[in-house]
Amino acid sequence: MPFSFGSVELAELDALLEQFPVLAGRPRELEDLAGGLTNRNVKVTTQSGVYVARCCDTSSSLLGIDRDNEYANSRAAEAAGVGAPVIDYRPDLGILLIGFVPGRTLCDDDFARPGVIAKVANACRALHAGPRFRDDFDMFTLQPSYLKVISDNGFRIPDDYHDYAERFAAIREALADDHTTVPCNNDLLAANFVEDGDHVWLIDYEYSGNNDPCFELGNVWRECNLSLEQFSELVTAYHGRASRRTFARARLQGTVSQYGWTLWGCIQNGASALEFDFWEWAMERYERAVEEFRGPDFTRLLDDARAPD
Known part of the structure; x- marks a missing residue:
């Protein structure tokens, strides 16, 4: 079932994140990040790395956002040296997991x-x-x-x-x-x-x-x-x-x-x-x-x- 941004408690989101191999079984802290008018960005901190879960509601297409295109282009931007590392993508959950960039x-x-x-x-x-x-x-x-x-x-x-x-x-x-x-x-x-x-x-x-x-x-x-x-x-x-x-x-x-x-x-x-x-x-x-x-x-x-x- 697609994730509906803004409607899920962090504890519920944490359960969804358990489905990502890089996070499965690892203690983690979740923190909502500011911004995001069409998605919800959650910082995920573990002992081995820091990530951002970009969570979106895939049920509406009025704005013409293509999440598969976002994923593909995020990978291309990473290859160009200016985009965050792309860790995983679960379109069924509406979550793109990327590395947290410092700065x-x-x-x-x-x-x-x-x-x-x-x-x-x-x-x-x-x-x-x-x-x-x-x-x-x-x-x-x-x-x-x-x-x-x-x-x-x-x-x-x-x-x-x-x-x-x-x-x-x-x-x-x-x-x-x-x-x-x-x-x-x-x-x-x-x-x-x-x-x-x-x-x-x-x-x-x-x-x-x-x-x-x-x-x-x-x-x-x-x-x-x-x-x-x-x-x-x-x-x-x-x-x-x-x-x-x-x-x-x-x-x-x-x-x-x-x-x-x-x-x-x-x-x-x-x-x-x-x-x-x-x-x-x-x-x-x-x-x-x-x-x-x-x-x-x-x-x-x-x-x-x-x-x-």
Whole structure:
């Protein structure tokens, strides 16, 4: 029977974990970790090792999360040197068991510390140079599928959401000349970076897939609340040089991410049983997208994205 995150006491979860060979018969301590809006993360400490059990409810698919894809891509990220070790996977239980990576979980303010942006860029570049992921991820495809879920279920969205459909399409057209895709996490909020000295781990591969690397960078900009100056530093560090074209493409993809993730929040607002303000979460992203859609730089960014590098 699939695990329903949040509805099981730690003692009950401990009994499920006994089915994992690496944990069977070993004394262990369980501790809930913060975060996780679509799963529950539990730290498992034994004398021989420390692990994280990523527990999910497999009964709902409104958000389009593919747990088999998450498992396959977590293994690829491990091979790339930036993902946590993958220990075991039990889809029948809804549990992915990974190694606990040491270090400091980042927050938005950490990006102002010297050297952090460079380390983040290096980690993204290492992931992108690693083994291809199992499936692709494209917000231009996911966004209309989210809209259908919302329409089919009568969920609430911002009243003027569709007013920006033409600008969303204009970005898609401006980016259409480059079909480069690499293995991307696609959900790198600050809490999904773990700083371990000069190394940065990237965690949580629920939305991972082969994608335009500019989406990864643009999503980091918005999800980590970077200033435009910090964002420029990130793009330059990632590419090793400054480029108006790559900066424009990453900035436009940042807007694409926010317009799409708005719908993710709207679906959660209508369907999730969690005590969390998903509507506020969605509106934060929507306001960022609208700011760019209506901003004075929008047309120039489209032109820069189409220009030769």
